[in-house]
Amino acid sequence: MEAIVVENLTKHFRKAYDKTLKGFFISLAKGEKRYKEFTALQDVSFKVKQGESYAIIGKNGAGKSTLFKVLSGIIYPDSGRVEMNGKVAPLIELSAGLSRDLTGAENIRLNCAIFGLSKKRIDEVFDKxxxxSELEEFIHTPVKFYSSGMKARLGFSIAIHIDADIILIDEVLAVGDKDFKKKCYAKMEELRQSGKTLVVVSHSLKPLRKICDRALILDKGKVLDIGEINEMIDKYQEDKKPKKKKKGA
Structure with missing residues (x-):
């Protein structure tokens, strides 16, 4: 059974030609087109099996974050179809779901409730x-006093305990110390072994070899290739190498 089905997904954005207010009014007075349209995703199609760990890799600007926002329901595609079969936990910007003025403890209870956990279940997972997160000393401190690393710890810890079927992870481990990252990757492997479906984006390709089964390579908004994780990472790294110029060129 497929946990995720994506068919012919396309997403366009508008970008202003001139971001200055003066430029905007000059273009308006002349009747010129003030925006140019660019395609972030074009005819993207792939399937992720239930219980599979799936990586999405590509250069900056390839469309990875846009794809994750579509999968998370944050933005909608202009065309195409997305089918998510299960409860989804998006770990895109971990601190985005945290309220600055609430304490860490209050944020845990609030976010768990938003994701549909009962009071009894929240009490069961709270201490875990x-x-x-390793934030015992600061859990009753308002989040506005947390560092970016502390927010990442709390956000990740909440997301992996909300009983989701599909977990989307987008560069969330870019912040944090080495030991905590190692702990997070170990937890992701544990979730994978328990039958959860993982979709991961990370510039750290080495851990993906251990925790992912397959990968999709995105290039300029298009699917370049899909296949076994090691094969796709090797291909991606090979394509990134500078091409040698032919003699006499």
């Missing part, structure tokens, strides 16, 4: 979330 705090322990995993």
């Amino acid at each position: 979330i705090v322990a995993f």
Whole structure:
């Protein structure tokens, strides 16, 4: 059974030609077109099996974050179809779901409730979330006093304890110390072994070899290739190497 089905997904954005107010009014007075349209995703299609760990790799600007926002329901495609079969936990910007003025403890309870956990279930996972985040000393401190690394710890810890079927992970481990990252990757492997479906974006390709089964390579908004994780990473790294100029060229 497929956990995720994406068919012919296309997403366009508008970009202003001139971002200055003066330029805007000059273009308006002349009747000129003030925006140019660019395609972030074009005819993207892929399937992720239930219980599979799937990586999306590509250069900056390839469309990875746009694809994740579509999968998360944050933005909608202009055309195409997205089918998510299960409860989804998007770990895109971990601190985005945290309220600055609430304490870490209050944020845990609020976010768990938003994701549909009962009060009883929240009580059951509360201590586990705090322990995993390693923020025991600061859990009753308002989040506005947390560092970016502390927010990432709390956000990741909440997301992995909300009983989701599909977990979307987009560069969330870019912040944090080495030991905590290692702990997070180990947890992701544990989730994978328990039958959860993972979709991961990361510039750190080495861990993906261990935790992912397959990968999709995105290039300028298009699917370049799909295949076994090691094969796709090797291909991506080979394509990134500078091409040698032919003699006499």
